[in-house]
Amino acid sequence: MTSATDETGTPTIRMLVRLSVPAALVGVVSALVLWGLDELAGLLEDGVWKALPGAIGVDPSSGWWIFGVLSVTGFAIGLSVWLIPGHAGPDSATTELIGPPMRLAVIPSLLLVTVLALAGGVSLGPENPIIAINTGLLVALVARLWPAVPTNLVVLITAAGTIGALFGTPVAAALVFTGVVAALKTGGALWDRLFLPLVSAAAGALTMTLLAHPSFTIPMPEYNTPRAVDVVSAIVIGVVATLLGLAAVYVFPIVHRVFHGLKYPLLYITLGGVVLGLLGALGGPITLFKGLEQMGELVESRADYAPWQLAGIVGVKLVALVVAASAGFRGGRIFPAVFIGAAVGVLANAIVPSIPLAVAVGAGVLGLTLAVARDGWIALFIAAAVTGSTAVIPLLVLAILPTWLMVSRAPQMLIRPPAPEEKPPAAPTQAAAPDS
Structure with a gap:
């Protein structure tokens, strides 16, 4: 594709137009695979938690049933x-x-364990596995149908x-890839580089909206008029939530090392399921x-919980996230982090009822998501989406400043594999000295 980019490496208009159709199809297929995964997990979830x-x-809410299901899931x-x-x-x-x-041969096993984790109640989201599954499938498919499209662009x-x-919504993808493109440190117009990812994101978002109507917005009292004291509240709650998230981040490699010290996946993942079962029975x-549906339930039924109960929910879910992420389960950490942040906000509102619920929940989600995901755009977007209020956005922007300095x-x-040890250079072979 010699004419695909100009001298700065920016995609040409001709290439953008030509690849718009493949990009839209990739977005549609990505959404269909996600929808199929969700539907399959939902069917299994209904069978395990309702029909059986x-x-x-x-009683499926009894501690024994929760413990048993999560142990068997592990x-x-x-x-x-x-x-x-x-x-x-x-x-x-x-x-x-x-x-x-990833290789196509890996995808069936990843698909299976992701469905089992989502249906079994494991405190992880689908984001990491479904992106990996879709990437593996579509890189192979596009390589067969449109071999001229570069693999990194398909990814x-x-x-x-x-x-x-x-x-x-494609807005989330736009925010994520703004950071990705900036990290590439390449020339050219930003929106030229975002064009094809946004075509795919819009197609994926529209397809999923037509199929499942996903929404992060939680019904809560309307918030339209920010006050000076709300800025202080948002910053304090955001900082507290970030501290909780950082506590999980710092303990994460220790817990991961403990579980993986058992060496065999059957042992450490089963043990993880047992621990999650105990936590689920407790919480x-x-x-x-x-945590997406549970977040809405918690906010809507917040009057049924005393502050100490809300604190217990925060603690149990935070530990469950660390255990699930450490014990070899396949899943993402953003969705449970959003639930924990919302629970922190509900707790703050319960302790100080004068704090508007939208401010408390938005700041809690912002702080926890930022600590776990380390992405300011995603944290701001999800926090604003959860509250459904544009008036809370300026407060969140102010709250993210100190929290970003913290993270x-x-x-x-993230567990990074140890860097390979560098071997010392071999000593040069010396020729034998001539006899004097």
Whole structure:
């Protein structure tokens, strides 16, 4: 594709127009795969948490049932990672949101363990696995249908389409890829480089909206008139939420090392399921799953919880996130972080009722998401989307300033493989000295 870019490396208008159709199709397929994954997990979830306990006369919210289901889920996922070809790909604790495409042979095992985790109540979201699944599938598909399209471009537009589908809007993808493009430090117009990812993101978001109507917005009292004291409240809650998130980030590698010290996936993932079962029995159904639906339930029924109960929910879900992410389960950390942040906001509102709920929840989500995801755009977007209020955005922008300073030099919630040790250079071979 010699005419695909100009002298600065910027895509030409001709290339952008020509690749718009493949980009849109990639977005649609990304959304369809995500929708299929969600539907399959939902069917299994209904069977495990509704049909089966109803058939045998068991309360699915009882501690024993929660413990049993999560323990069996851990065993099933551990068995799958151990025995199924592909072994579900790399541990999600070691992967970022967007990574290189995986082999097609790995995808079935990753798909299986992701469905099991989502249906079984594991405190992880679908974002990391579904982006990996879609990237692997679509890189192979596009290479066959449009071999001239560069692989790195397919990775970008697939990730954009999947992010657009996950959040139900291309805005999230635009914000994420603004940072990605900036990190590339290449010349050319930003929007030229964002054009194809945004085509894919818009197609993915529209497809998912037509199929499932995803929404992060939680019904809560309307907030239209910011006050000076609300700025202080947002900053304080954001800082507290960030501190909680950073506590999880710092303990994460320690917990990961403990679980993986058992060496065998069947052992450490099963143990992770047992621990998650104990935590779920302690925290109740509200602390299970990825947390999106549970976040809405918590906000709507907040009057039913005393402050100490809300604090317990925050603590249980935070520990569950660390355990699930450390014990070899495949899943993303953003969705449960959003739930924990919302719970921090509900707790703050319960302690100080004069703090508007939208301010408290938005700041809590901002701080937790920022600490876990280390992406200011995503944190701002999700916090604003959850509240559904434009008036809260200036407060969130102010609140993100001190919280970003807190996380900018902190470690990421990511396990990086140790760098290979450099071998010392071999000593030069010396020729034998001539006899004197």
